[in-house]
Amino acid sequence: MSNSQQIYNAVHTLSIEPGYEGQRIDNFLINHLKGVPKSLVYRILRRGEVRVNKGRIKANYRLQVGDQVRVPPVRMADRDEPARVDNRQLERLEKAIIFEDKRLIVLNKPSGIAVHGGSGLSFGVIEALRQLRPDERQLELVHRLDRETSGCLLVAKRRSALRTLxxxxxxxxxxxxYIALVRGNWRRDRIEVDAPLLKNTLQGGERIVVVNPRGKESLTRFSIRERIGDFQLIEARLMTGRTHQIRVHAAHLGTPVLGDGKYGDAATNRELRDLGLRRLFLHAETLRFRWPDEKQFQHFRAPLEPALEELLSRIRTSAHANRY
Known part of the structure; x- marks a missing residue:
């Protein structure tokens, strides 16, 4: 057995403290047993090896304060040696925080950083934030953004805030x-795409999402912010939250998001790369919601990175010159 692993060679019992009530037992165990494959977590649940208050429970059981959770012996990664994030990345994420209070952190996630580690990545935003805020023991992602998408990302600091959100x-x-840049011209300024999305896997193992009647209901409302020659700066409002939803729905309209290596047009992407586009032009610009115990709405806006603003400026200049 590797030194990087250890075995819990005895049953241990956890008492559920305030702040964890309402969380599903499977998600609680996945977070508690860091390093243990999810498949093993669900296996010990199916076999009844995990007990709550001495009784068998299903994976969707929601915890209550005071519950006594029996956890069987399992092999897991050594939690005393978590992956360390280098100082340069920590400083980058510290600067990306645009709001923080006792319940919430909002940051302008940079493109190219995943929201969490895994699949060959040693760390993501959540691991870095836990390193930046070691005293905040309940930090959890509220939602996700694709690795190449930038913009507003919510991280809860309390379990109660996570449940509410x-x-x-x-x-x-x-x-x-969200805002995105596409090439093409829509006849209307507003378009609603109601097209079900199905997760699929290609032969090479690459995961993609396709429009398919057997997929999950998916609705995106698009509007044009600005027409710039052959390009359109568009706004997308998510009415459902499916994987790659904006990217697939934009491609479904025949106008994929520029810089999209998975669903986009390779020739157009090469052309835009020469103009300075080195990433997916998709940005989660604003978030707006109201806490149930407050009257005022919370509104957050993440500005575009300078490289994207400069690209837009160059395209505007070119479109203006071609008009005369």
């Missing part, structure tokens, strides 16, 4: 607006 998301109580 998830409820708001389920009831469309969080207004999320």
């Amino acid at each position: 998830h409820e708001l998301m389920r009831s469309n109580g969080i207004d999320k607006r």
Whole structure:
């Protein structure tokens, strides 16, 4: 057995403290047993090896304060040696924080950084934030952004805040607006795409999402912010939260997001690379919601990175010159 692993060779019992109530037992165990494969977590749940108050439970059981959770012996990564994030990345993320209070952190996630580690990545935003805020023991992602997408990302600092924000998301109580750059011209300034999305896997193992009647209901509302020659700066409002939803729906319209190596046009992407586009032009610009115990809405805006602003400026200049 590797020194980087250890075995819990005895049953241990956890008492659920305030702040963890309402969380599903499977998610609680995945967070508690860091380094243990999710498949093993679900296996010990199915076998009844995990007990709550001495009784068998299902994976969707929601914890209550005072619950006694019996956890069987499992092999897991050594939690005393978490992956360390270098200081340069920590400083970058510290500067990206645009709001913080006792319940929430909002940051302008840079493009190219995943929201969490895994799949060959030693760390993501959440691991870095836990290193930046070691005293905040309940930091959790509220939602996700693709690795190449930048913009507003919510991180809860309390379990109670996480539950509230998830409820708001389920009831469309969080207004999320993205901006993207596409090539082409829509006849109308506003377009609603109601097209079900299905996760698929290609032969080479690459995961993609496709429009398919067997997929999950997916709705995106697009509007044009600015027409710039052959290009359009568009706004997308998510009415559902599916993987790659904006990217797939934009491609479904025949106008994929520029810089998209998965769903975009390779020739157009090469042309825009010569103009300075080195990433996906998709940015989570604003978030708006209201806490149930407050009257005022919370509104957050993440500015575009300078490289994207400079690209837009060059395109505007070119379009203006070609007009005369």
